[in-house]
Every structure is written in structure tokens, then in C-alpha cells.
Amino acid sequence: MKRTDQIIIEILTKECERYHLDRMGFTDPQRLINDAQSLMSQLAEKGHTPLSLRKTDVIRNYYREKGFSKFCREHINDIRFENMIFSLMKVHLAHTKKMNELTDSDKYLSAENDSVSYGLSKKHFEEIYTLEMNPFITFGHPTELEQWCKEVISRHFPISQEAIISQMEQNDPFIWEKFYIKLRGICNAICYQMSKTTADNNTHDLWSDTCLTINKAVTTGIMSKPLTAKAIISYAVGIIKNKNKEKFRKRKNEPLPIDSLEYKIEDSKIENFFDNPITTIKNFPSHSFRFSNYIDISDESSVRGYFIVILYNKEHPLHKELIRGLEDKIEKLFLHYIDELPYEQIVTRYYGEQKGLDLIRRTAQVRQEIKRVKETLLKRYYKLLKEKL
Amino acid sequence: MKSEHTHIDIERLGLYISNRLTTEEENNIQEHLSQCPECRKKLKNLRALHNGFFKDEENVAVKNKSRGTAVYFKVAASLIVLAGISFFVYTSVNNGADKVLTPLSPQERVLENPVFSVDSLSHKDTVANRKILYKEEYHYELKKN
Numbered sequence: 001m002k003r004t005d006q007i008i009i010e011i012l013t014k015e016c017e018r019y020h021l022d023r024m025g026f027t028d029p030q031r032l033i034n035d036a037q038s039l040m041s042q043l044a045e046k047g048h049t050p051l052s053l054r055k056t057d058v059i060r061n062y063y064r065e066k067g068f069s070k071f072c073r074e075h076i077n078d079i080r081f082e083n084m085i086f087s088l089m090k091v092h093l094a095h096t097k098k099m100n101e102l103t104d105s106d107k108y109l110s111a112e113n114d115s116v117s118y119g120l121s122k123k124h125f126e127e128i129y130t131l132e133m134n135p136f137i138t139f140g141h142p143t144e145l146e147q148w149c150k151e152v153i154s155r156h157f158p159i160s161q162e163a164i165i166s167q168m169e170q171n172d173p174f175i176w177e178k179f180y181i182k183l184r185g186i187c188n189a190i191c192y193q194m195s196k197t198t199a200d201n202n203t204h205d206l207w208s209d210t211c212l213t214i215n216k217a218v219t220t221g222i223m224s225k226p227l228t229a230k231a232i233i234s235y236a237v238g239i240i241k242n243k244n245k246e247k248f249r250k251r252k253n254e255p256l257p258i259d260s261l262e263y264k265i266e267d268s269k270i271e272n273f274f275d276n277p278i279t280t281i282k283n284f285p286s287h288s289f290r291f292s293n294y295i296d297i298s299d300e301s302s303v304r305g306y307f308i309v310i311l312y313n314k315e316h317p318l319h320k321e322l323i324r325g326l327e328d329k330i331e332k333l334f335l336h337y338i339d340e341l342p343y344e345q346i347v348t349r350y351y352g353e354q355k356g357l358d359l360i361r362r363t364a365q366v367r368q369e370i371k372r373v374k375e376t377l378l379k380r381y382y383k384l385l386k387e388k389l
Numbered sequence: 390m391k392s393e394h395t396h397i398d399i400e401r402l403g404l405y406i407s408n409r410l411t412t413e414e415e416n417n418i419q420e421h422l423s424q425c426p427e428c429r430k431k432l433k434n435l436r437a438l439h440n441g442f443f444k445d446e447e448n449v450a451v452k453n454k455s456r457g458t459a460v461y462f463k464v465a466a467s468l469i470v471l472a473g474i475s476f477f478v479y480t481s482v483n484n485g486a487d488k489v490l491t492p493l494s495p496q497e498r499v500l501e502n503p504v505f506s507v508d509s510l511s512h513k514d515t516v517a518n519r520k521i522l523y524k525e526e527y528h529y530e531l532k533k534n
Binding site (some may be wrong): 007010011014017143146304305308312333334340374378 | 403405406415423
């Protein structure tokens with residue numbers, strides 16, 4: 001395939017992915033290929049014009065011919081159109097956050113890769129959409145749609161600290177979830193330093209108790225006014241430290257169980273005394289993997305995309321944990337989806353030539369195996385997400 | 390912008406297929422993809438896996454939403470029809486409302502609704518009265534029981 005053909009198909013595929021064109025019924029994979037063929041001559045290299053400029057002209061013509069403007073007007077109240085704009089706005093909010101100075105609210109209340117000042121809940125989006133969208137606005141092509149999203153964002157964001165605190169006082173789960181994720185990392189770090197606790201199940205209880213306590217303190221108005229983001233995080237850190245002190249005091253008073261006392265170190269147990277995981281620096285919380293440092297947990301496409309990255313990238317720190325015990329089945333999964341082998345050919349590869357009823361039985365077996373391994377992988381991934389927020 | 394010899398890492402390609410990059414970043418990746426078969430293959434594999442895991446869910450979600458929308462319209466249409474019938478019945482009943490409210494004399498009742506002349510008995514429920522009523526309605530004598 002020529003280079004131009006490859007570029008144009010990739011460009012249109014990306015347009016489809018970015019703006020959910022197939023989900024909205026604007027196009028489908030077959031039409032996309034036909035459209036790509038008709039656009040190829042337009043994208044032919046002209047001197048040294050960079051791809052980005054050539055692409056802009058070609059894409060504009062494409063959307064004009066397809067009637068994107070009319071399509072938008074007709075689908076303004078379509079839930080799929082709304083969902084597409086919701087996902088676009090979240091992408092632009094993430095970029096806006098990176099371009100601007102870190103707000104105090106984000107510094108104290110949200111994890112590194114997250115934001116409360118530029119966070120968009122579904123409820124907030126629906127309010128903005130009702131306020132800002134109307135059938136008289138026209139979008140000739142998606143770039144105009146993106147420009148509109150940027151303008152709307154500039155009018156409504158960043159959300160002020162007062163508004164965020166007010167939402168927290170009203171127990172808004174959207175903001176609180178972000179703060180709990182922030183607290184998780186802090187909790188692990190303090191627990192490690194104060195009581196050498198690293199096992200996630202040990203810190204989990206402490207973290208969840210802290211979350212409940214701070215939530216109650218803010219929503220019932222116990223904390224002194226005016227309430228600030230800094231005050232909230234300081235109060236939460238104080239709770240974590242006190243709980244660790246309590247734990248340390250309790251442990252001191254408990255007698256050691258007699259069976260744990262060793263009088264002789266045997267060779268097999270030497271490893272317990274050296275390279276102890278508790279004291280190894282690599283287990284320090286800031287060194288261990290946290291999803292919130294890499295992706296926006298509240299964004300479905302971000303979460304899904306990262307699952308695929310972990311599954312495909314053998315060097316990812318979580319890859320082995322994700323696929324443990326499923327290596328053979330994952331090979332079949334890859335043969336089916338990546339190499340596009342039909343089930344019958346996979347059967348031949350693993351079980352030799354089969355005929356008649358045996359072939360039908362084996363094919364059904366392979367199909368079931370692949371279906372089950374998909375479910376297992378996703379369950380494991382969501383479990384990892386919860387553990388390593 | 391990545392040169393021909395620097396490949397795009399898988400995490401960046403993951404961001405690309407999750408639509409987490411700006412348009413400029415996407416342009417750079419597309420420029421590189423046009424020159425690098427290895428990265429094109431990686432991207433194709435990532436997309437194939439992504440579609441394998443999540444495309445069916447999206448299609449079911451879209452169908453359910455469409456089905457939901459179709460059900461919504463059917464229910465709405467039924468409600469409109471029901472409202473129309475109710476309105477019709479209400480106006481029909483209301484046209485005769487003043488007559489229903491005023492008590493009718495026995496003669497008027499007979500003229501209004503022949504059923505009353507047989508089933509509704511006069512204030513004096515005598516055999517004689519019943520015979521008279523029966524004869525008027527059915528034009529023959531009520532037989533003795």
C-alpha cells in the first residue's frame with residue numbers, strides 16, 4: 001500500500017475514533033475505506049507542505065461533502081452526540097490543566113494526574129450542555145466543535161476553591177472520590193515511614209477510616225470556617241498520623257507470640273532477615289505503581305486504553321500480575337484478535353487436524369476459552385485498579 | 390516529532406487510541422506512522438485488542454440505547470393515544486352531564502334509556518306495575534310465575 005493510502009486511512013480511522021463517528025451513525029468501517037479512496041488524490045504530496053496542513057484541507061472537504069453541519073443540527077439531542085462532546089471536553093480540560101498553573105485546590109485535593117479544578121462530572125456537563133448548546137450553533141467540521149469546547153471551558157473553568165469546598169460540604173461524591181485517591185498515596189507514605197507498613201491490606205483499613213472521618217468532619221461542619229483546601233488536607237494528614245501512633249502503641253503492648261521466637265536461624269529462613277521487603281526502598285509507596293499517576297480513573301476510555309497497554313506491553317510492571325496463569329489462553333486470544341485467525345485454525349494449531357463433530361466441539365471449546373479469559377483479565381484489571389489507585 | 394529511528398512507545402500509542410492527545414500530537418504520530426511499519430503494526434495490534442475487548446460492549450450499549458429510545462417512543466405514543474381516548478370520552482360524557490345530574494321522571498327515564506323501563510322498578514314495586522312496564526317494553530303480557 002502506498003504511503004498516501006496509509007496516511008489517509010489512518011487519518012479517517014482516527015477521526016472516527018476521536019469523534020465516535022461510527023457510534024453516531026455518521027459513517028461505518030466500509031464507508032470509511034471508500035471515502036479514503038476518494039480522498040487519496042487530494043492528499044497527494046505537494047512540494048514540502050507538511051502533512052498537518054494538507055490534512056486540514058482534506059478533512060474539511062470530507063466533512064463538508066458528508067454534511068457534518070446538518071448531522072450535528074439533527075443530533076444535538078442525541079445521547080451519543082452528547083457523550084462524544086463530553087469525552088472531547090474532558091480531553092481539553094486535561095490539556096488546559098497542564099497549560100495553566102497548578103491551582104491550590106488541585107495541589108491539596110487531587111492526585112497528580114487528576115484535577116478537581118478542571119474535573120467534569122456528568123451532572124456538571126449536562127448543566128453546561130443545556131446552557132451552552134443550541135440548534136443555532138453550526139459546526140462545519142469537528143475542529144469547530146473542538147474550538148467551541150475550548151471556549152466553553154474557558155468560561156466555566158477552573159472551578160473556584162469556594163465552589164469546590166461547597167460541593168465537598170454537600171458531600172458531592174465526584175469531588176470526594178478524587179480526594180480519597182489523593183489520600184491513598186499520602187496514607188501509604190506516612191504508614192511506611194511511621195510504622196514500616198507496606199502491605200496494602202494493612203494500610204487499606206487505615207485509609208478508609210481516614211476517609212470516613214474527614215468526610216464527616218467536612219460535611220457536618222466540625223472544622224473551623226472559612227474552610228480551605230489546605231485545611232482539609234492538613235486535617236486528613238493529622239488523622240493518619242494519629243491513627244498510626246495508636247497502632248504503634250497497641251503493637252507495643254501486645255506480647256510476642258511464643259511460636260515466632262527463633263533460637264536458631266536456619267538456612268532456609270535466611271532470606272527473611274535479608275532483603276526484607278519492608279525495608280527495601282523499591283517498596284516505598286512513591287516507587288510503587290499507582291494508576292492515578294498515569295490515567296484519569298474517572299474516564300472510561302482512559303481506563304480501557306490503559307488495560308490494553310498493560311496487556312500488550314510485556315515490560316509493564318503490572319503485565320505479569322495481570323496474565324499470571326493465563327499465558328496459554330492469552331496466546332489464543334492474541335492469535336484470534338491480532339493475527340485474525342479464525343477459531344478453526346486455532347484448533348488446528350493446538351490440537352491438530354480435526355473433522356466433523358470433533359472440530360465443532362473443539363471450536364466451541366476455544367471460543368469459550370477466549371470469552372472466559374477476556375472476562376478474567378478484565379476482572380483482574382479492575383481489582384488491580386482498586387488496589388493500586 | 391519522532392524521527393524515523395525513534396519508535397513511539399506503547400503507552401503513547403495507548404494515549405493515541407484513547408483520544409488523550411491534542412490534535413498537534415496526533416498529527417506528529419500520524420506523520421511518524423506513515424514512515425514506520427513497526428509502529429503501524431503495534432498500533433494495529435493495540436486497536437485489534439481494544440476492539441476485541443470493548444467493541445461488542447459499545448455495540449450492545451448503542452443497541453440498548455436505541456432499543457430504549459424505541460421503547461420510549463412506543464410508550465409515549467401509547468400515552469398520547471390513551472390521552473386522546475380519555476379526552477374523547479371526557480368530552481362525550483360532559484356533553485350529557487347536565488342531563489345526568491338532574492333527576493329524571495319515570496317517563497323521561499323510559500324515553501332516555503329503555504333499559505330503565507324494564508330493570509328499574511318504580512317506587513312501588515308491585516306486580517301490577519311490573520306487568521305494565523313489561524308490556525310496554527316487550528309488547529306482551531308478563532306470564533304468571
